[in-house]
Amino acid sequence: MADTLLSFNNLKIEATAYPPGEPPRHVVLVDGVSVSVEKGKVLGLIGESGAGKSTIGLSAMSFGRGGVRLTGGEIVLNGRDIRTASAGALRDLRGREVTYVAQSAAASFNPAKKLMEQVIETSVAHGVMTKAEAEARAVSLFRQLSLPNPETIGNRYPHQVSGGQLQRVMTAMALCPKPDLVIFDEPTTALDVTTQIDVLAAIKRAIHETGVAALYITHDLAVVAQVADDILVLRHGKKVEYGSTDQIINAPKEAYTQALVSVRSIDHAEKPQAAPVLSVQNVTARYKGTSFDVLKNVTVDVAPGQTLAIVGESGSGKSTLARAITGLLPPASGRITFAGRTLSADLAGRTKDDLRELQMIYQMADVAMNPRQTVGTIIGRPLEFYFGLKGAEKEKRIQELLDQIEMGKGYADRYPAELSGGQKQRVCIARALAAKPKLIICDEVTSALDPLVADGILKLLLDLQARENVAYLFITHDLATVKAIADKIAVMFKGQVVRYGQKTDVLTPPFDDYTDLLLSSVPEMKLGWLEDVLTTRKMESAGN
Amino acid sequence: MHPVLKLVVQRVALGLLLLLAVSAVIFLGVEALPGDTAQAILGQQATPEALANLREQMGLDQPALTRYFQWLGGVVQGDLGTALTNKADIAQSIGQRLGNTLFLAGCAAAISVPLAILLGLIAARYAGRWPDKLISGVTLTTISLPEFVAAYFVIFLLTQVFPIFQPVAMVFPGMSFWAKLHAVALPVIVLVLVVLAHMMRMTRAAILNVMQSAYIETAELKGLTPMQVVWRHAFPNAIAPVVSVVMLNLAYLVVGVVVVEVVFGYNALGQYLVDHVTKRDVPVVQAVGLIFAAVYIFLNMAADVIAIVANPRLRHPK
Structure with a gap:
């Protein structure tokens, strides 16, 4: 395929575990996973913790966290295998071709440096653009991501902005050097539900407007259903199911995927009022x-x-x-x-x-x-x-x-x-x-x-x-x-x-304003939910 | 008031209070010694009448509290009293030697602090690999050598094997800056060897600690070189612990180097203090003790202030 950006072929990732009181143990984190991402498309990686989704995400930059080793298969990015590339070649592609948005933006920004300095660092270090160009692009990205005061927010330090804003600044940091691929690693998981919906909408719009491809990693199927074109379901480092978002959500084939889709359908009938304890x-x-x-x-x-x-x-x-x-x-x-x-x-x-x-x-x-x-x-x-x-x-x-x-x-x-x-x-x-x-x-x-x-x-x-x-x-x-x-x-x-x-x-209903906001912000497991909510809200605020 | 300014003012006020407390402790300590200045001047054979006369003459019959405040009042005005042994004005004697002490400490610091931080950065960059082991091995060896052994070794090497320097570090007023620098080269080398390891190890440990942070991974994923990661992202967050150790070592360079002074015959405060301790010259001991305490307090205060200013959360409140 001519427009394939990244493909994993039979990827194998291993590590050595050191359980307390036992001899070191060899563990396989990812076993024989093959999947590809086309230019400008979003692939959702989903699974519970330990499924290997972050490990696969980072392997798209040929990066192994801690003692994680990429031991087998191919990682083909822009037509070349990067799994065994030299340290220098990897430095060249990291931050230029592929960038990363972490779960906790609060921990992922250097507390001692201003936001702008960190946002444009990659673009300047890789010679993609001059400092002035990068700053101008950063400001326009801040605006695109609906950050308040886009002109001046870059002069602030990480502790001076809120968690939801920081997550959007990190998205701007990832998009600034005009990469081919962005890895979003649980970017909204640490946020409140009413904040999550805004960040999610901002990320989706930014992906759409810049035409960048993305790997979107999350454990929340309802969230990934809003942004991904295709979804790969992972469990214990192995592929469970791969298909279009529509198929995975509406017609899952595998029992595990069905369990994920129908999760939280516990039916609990409410008990009648009684004297309090x-x-x-x-x-x-x-x-x-x-x-x-x-x-x-x-x-x-x-x-x-x-x-x-x-x-x-x-x-x-x-x-x-x-x-x-x-x-x-x-x-x-x-x-x-x-x-x-x-x-x-x-x-x-x-x-x-x-x-x-x-x-x-x-x-x-x-x-x-x-x-x-x-x-x-x-x-x-x-x-x-x-x-x-x-x-x-x-x-x-x-x-x-x-x-x-x-x-x-x-x-x-x-x-x-x-x-x-x-x-x-x-x-x-x-x-x-x-x-x-x-x-x-x-x-x-x-x-x-x-x-x-x-x-x-x-x-x-x-x-x-x-x-x-x-x-x-x-x-x-x-x-x-x-x-x-x-x-x-x-x-x-x-x-x-x-x-x-x-x-x-x-x-x-009828709800008070806050309960309404809270209830309507909870992601639902259906396609187009995000757009529906945003449209409804826009109409309501226009009506007011 | 800006929170940083408030914290700094607090620290300075606390430092002054501490200095006052130290002055009281020094005074009490000397007071607690058996015998007094009059006894020391007149010796064991003095008659009680002669002692009483001298005490009255020197004001030693006054209550301790009165004498403390008289001494303190003098100190605040720059009058440290006169030495018993040679009747010289202490402030004057100290002035020149303090200059020598600070010159030696300053030279040693100017080399050792940047060198230690650089070596610490390199050791952290190559943690666990041979450059780290080499740097740690060499600096730990030099810190393990007693100062006088290091001193004699350096003398032997640089005056006998390679006769570049003089074994005696004589400085006197009117010497040119370069001549002075040449004269103190050997003691400076010895002091650098002695203080290097501590600061280097702390820099390395502080940076390795910061290297565990999530933002270091972010920096690596930006495709920065390892040295850029260490210098731009790790070091700015490791300043506070490094500065506190640097300041402790600077204090040591000012007050703790009497052995090196003696070996090289360098005329500075340490030797002056030891001389007068052996002669039981109480006013001199009190004065030098107070100066040393002031140096310690000032440097630690400076470390606190730098740590406060280096913290972006304090510098830029929400």
Whole structure:
């Protein structure tokens, strides 16, 4: 084909893993993948973590992160194999023919240099254009990407602009040297959903207007459906399915792809209203030494055996509410009653039963466990602390809990590092359950997990709720998760609850402005969704 | 007020406060020694009457607090008192020797700081490979040698084997700058060898730490050469830890080089201090101690200020 820009032929990528306490192990990250990208087209790479999508993306620049080695096959870019090219030849193509947009723009910009200096660096270093030309192009790209103050934003430092803006500046940085191919590696994953839609639209428009080809890497099929022409589904480093976006979304052939498309279709009927176990009344909170209210007059409650979902974007006060309920941030005013008694505002004033009956599970299971303790020790600690269990009795209860989280016998002696992300989160759930709580606060517990794994965790949580009659206060930014698990919903915005009630009421129009924005920003798994939303919004703002 | 200015003013104020505290500690320390200045002048055989007379004459019968403030008042006006041994004005004696000390330290710093940073950059660029191992090996060897061994080795090499320099670093007022430079060449070489490794290792470690950052990968993916990556993207973010170690070494070059001064017969503060400690000349010891403390405090303060100014988050608030 004359217009093929990049093709992987039977690509093989390997690395050496160093598991703790074991001899080094040889692992194959990508095994026999063949796919090609035509000029001006967008190929979506999709799969869960460990599927090898970023590894393949970086191999388009013949780059292996850490000790990753490109060991076999061909990577043909503009008619030549670059897999075995010399370091000098690679430097010449990186940043000129192929550029890269990373997931976390905040970490990928040098904090000590102005944005403009970094945006034009490649163009100037490779002699593509002069400094003045590059600056002019950067400004026009800033404008194209709808950045505020395109003329002057380049004089700012990375910490002076928001995450969504930084991601767009990074896109401008990638497009500046007029490359043939841009690799987008999860460019919107770290953003809030209302920010994601703007960045996604900006990226799509920029790709379209510059005519550049792109590899778009993401774990979110609904997102990639909006930008890609073709999609390659990957699992464990192997090709699962390849086809046009239309075919993958609407007529997936492989069972794995079908599972990805139908993910988050858990149907959860809402339970009727009942007397609350936890009741938060008019709580206002601020941090020490400040006068800014991070929580304003928040009133919500949760019934036994039910789930209240707290929804909102980063900075909306969701986790702060959890901190107020657990006593880590004593409220300035308001009252919190729990199981019929008023909780002391301060952690120090709470009884052991208060502590026991109110447990937490966190987003990062990794850092919520002591890496030097075994699973058995981690789960056994609350058993000892709250119930004084010892010896055989404790072992028996640990095994019961492990059975409840659907993990087998051998796991009690393992260390957290030997578990997968989903298993780690299950251990954290078991640790919370061990205390026999009345309420568990779940703070973004599925956000760091792959969709299929997250689904498993949600099902487990629902199952445990039915058996143990435990209530959940479920904090999340993800509306699909909310639909799957909530009985009641509170939408938070800038420290206030803007909408609150039974699930069906909250999710049924008419909406307030913010809830409308939030709901309409969640990517849907259908082609043309992005354009539909943007058109609707444009019409609405024109109507106003 | 701009946050940087506020932080800098805070640091300077803190430095002055610290200096005041140090002056009190020095005074108390000397005070705690058995015997006093009058005893030291008159010796063990002095009669009690003679001692009492002298004490009254020198104001030593005053309470300690009064004497402390008298001393401090003098220091603030540049009057460091007179030496007991030769009745010379201390400020004058120190002035010339402080000049010599700073000249030697300045020469050593002018060579060692850029050299150490350059070697650190090269070592970080080739981390784990032979240039790194060579640089680390050589500098760690020179830091492991006691100063006087290094000094005698350098003397032997550069005055006997290759007779280029004089073994004695004599400087006197009226010497031309170049003659002075020639005279201090040997001690400068020795001091460079002594301080190089510490700064080099810190530069290397700080850069390798920064090299783990995501923005370094971004720079590599821009197709920059490894040295461009290190110099443009890693080094600007590694300045703060490097500067603090550089300042510690500069302080050492000013206050800790008495052995080198003695070996080369260089007339500077270190030797002056040691001479007067052996003679129990209390006012001189107090004065030099205070100057050394001031040097330490000033250099560390400068390190703090540079670290503040080098931080873009502080320099350019949101």
